[in-house]
Amino acid sequence: MSHSSHTTDDTTLMYENNQEMLYQGESHGTKEIWKIFIWLTVITVLDIILYFSLQPTMFRNITFVAFGIIKAYLIVGFFMHMKHEHKYLALSILVPVIFIVGLIMGLLYEGNFWSTI
Amino acid sequence: MSTHSVASNDSGSVWAGGKSPFNVSYGKLMMWIFLLSDAFTFSSLLVGYGAERFSFSGNLDTPWPMPDMVFNHFPFAHHVHLPLFFVSLMTFILIFSSVTMVLAVEAGHRRAKKQVATYMLWTIFGGIAFLSCQAWEWSNFIGDGATLDHNHFSLTQAGRDYAATLTVGGHYEWQDALHRQTGPGVFSALFFIVTGFHGFHVFTGVCLNIVVYFNVLKGTYEKRGHYEMIEKAGLYWHFVDLVWVFVFTFFYLI
Numbered sequence: 627m628s629h630s631s632h633t634t635d636d637t638t639l640m641y642e643n644n645q646e647m648l649y650q651g652e653s654h655g656t657k658e659i660w661k662i663f664i665w666l667t668v669i670t671v672l673d674i675i676l677y678f679s680l681q682p683t684m685f686r687n688i689t690f691v692a693f694g695i696i697k698a699y700l701i702v703g704f705f706m707h708m709k710h711e712h713k714y715l716a717l718s719i720l721v722p723v724i725f726i727v728g729l730i731m732g733l734l735y736e737g738n739f740w741s742t743i
Numbered sequence: 744m745s746t747h748s749v750a751s752n753d754s755g756s757v758w759a760g761g762k763s764p765f766n767v768s769y770g771k772l773m774m775w776i777f778l779l780s781d782a783f784t785f786s787s788l789l790v791g792y793g794a795e796r797f798s799f800s801g802n803l804d805t806p807w808p809m810p811d812m813v814f815n816h817f818p819f820a821h822h823v824h825l826p827l828f829f830v831s832l833m834t835f836i837l838i839f840s841s842v843t844m845v846l847a848v849e850a851g852h853r854r855a856k857k858q859v860a861t862y863m864l865w866t867i868f869g870g871i872a873f874l875s876c877q878a879w880e881w882s883n884f885i886g887d888g889a890t891l892d893h894n895h896f897s898l899t900q901a902g903r904d905y906a907a908t909l910t911v912g913g914h915y916e917w918q919d920a921l922h923r924q925t926g927p928g929v930f931s932a933l934f935f936i937v938t939g940f941h942g943f944h945v946f947t948g949v950c951l952n953i954v955v956y957f958n959v960l961k962g963t964y965e966k967r968g969h970y971e972m973i974e975k976a977g978l979y980w981h982f983v984d985l986v987w988v989f990v991f992t993f994f995y996l997i
Binding site for chain 1: 786853
């Protein structure tokens with residue numbers, strides 16, 4: 627497999643020796659890419675429309691955060707190919723994000739306390 | 744020569760060695776783990792911003808500055824009230840550079856060297872355009888009198904009344920002694936640190952992309968037999984875009 631590439635790129639061998647076996651480089655076409663791009667654009671335009679048409683309320687803020695999470699799903703799932711990765715790789719990366727949820731809850735509680743002192 | 748990834752031994756569980764349990768190369772797995780740790784760093788900064796801001800809610804003596812009264816500049820439009828316009832432009836530039844990046848990855852799958860190079864170049868241009876916009880945004884913010892620990896963007900009661908009369912696209916003129924007062928220093932500190940840290944990531948990404956671009960031209964990946972390096976650089980670049988989605992949401996929209 628690798629005896630043809632010995633003469634060049636020693637660093638390549640160090641990091642990537644036989645790993646092309648693990649690389650499934652097959653093209654899925656560009657249709658999906660443009661579809662995701664259009665979705666991201668539409669959601670961002672909706673963000674802007676809501677920003678100018680609604681008063682700043684908790685409802686508007688929650689909508690913005692929800693839109694952010696949808697955009698994150700589209701970027702991670704499709705642009706970063708997480709949907710096509712091995713299930714346990716996806717879980718190893720996505721499950722620790724739960725710590726961030728803990729941080730949000732803890733620090734919002736703290737922020738609420740700071741406002742009283 | 745390591746035979747780690749050669750699946751010659753099929754006996755035993757996936758974890759017994761001899762094959763990659765996640766069916767992914769070392770470089771890509773490590774990029775994912777790095778991005779996870781980076782996500783923790785950015786969320787600490789953003790959640791810290793949220794906590795600070797939340798602690799100023801209902802505070803009318805030194806209210807948190809209103810983002811649309813601070814970031815309302817647009818090039819060649821002096822004293823025209825245009826909140827969110829410039830930063831939306833920045834957002835679209837970054838989303839589009841993400842698209843050209845993913846198109847480069849797709850071209851790499853087909854081993855179309857010329858197309859990979861073209862799309863990488865567009866991605867680099869997008870990154871440089873974004874950084875230029877950010878430099879302009881910073882210079883305005885600093886020109887308005889913000890320093891790392893000081894700003895005067897908190898509105899007084901008269902300032903809030905005046906802000907309510909502003910219309911999008913209309914003329915505005917702050918009377919600093921009357922409308923604005925010294926605001927929470929942490930507002931400008933967090934703006935500089937969070938957008939600066941993100942901009943530093945964009946700068947790093949542009950440098951990585953330039954290295955990858957010249958390697959494509961040199962034929963390094965052609966010789967290697969695959970264009971996986973584009974995918975790894977792409978993972979980093981999309982992450983930078985992902986972080987901007989949340990910076991945009993928390994600093995400008997909310």
